[in-house]
Amino acid sequence: MKTTIIVSAIAAIFLGATGAATAAEPGDKVKISIEKWRKPGSNNIGTADITVTNDNDFAVKDIRVKCDYMSKTGGRKIETEQKLTLKVKPKTTKLFKKTKFPFIDTEAAEGACKVISAAQA
Incomplete structure (x- = not known):
């Protein structure tokens, strides 16, 4: 019992000191919505008109966006990923x-697109 408490306390101190357990990534608070697609x-x-909320x-x-779509015919999965060199x-x-x-x-x-990461400017 004593060993378990000590190990748990050390783990809590270590994780708290490094911020690994509680730190959020910048991309966690960034959202994207596609307003209008234009054919290529x-x-x-x-091209697309997009709204980004920070x-x-x-x-x-450097916002990384992943789009996942399913085709209406054939059920084929369509995936794209892109880095948008935008600053918000x-x-x-x-x-x-x-x-x-x-x-x-x-x-x-x-389907839809979502932010998977962003860098602090």
Whole structure:
């Protein structure tokens, strides 16, 4: 019993000192929504109007976004991941128009995009 308490106390001190157990990543407080898709040209890169909300107390940049869609016909999974080299001030929401994005035909697929990481600016 005594050994268990000591090990637990040491673990709590170590994790608290390093912040590993409680520290949130900057991307945890960043949200993205796709407002409008535009069909791509010959390179299959489309553009999208996106809204990014940063609820952090600091600015963020280099936002990594992952989109997961399922095609309506055939049930095929479509995945894209992209780093957006955008900067968003703390506690703000910003609209970015015509952001280059791998195109997903939203009429032929259902799904969404989410932030998977961001860096503190």
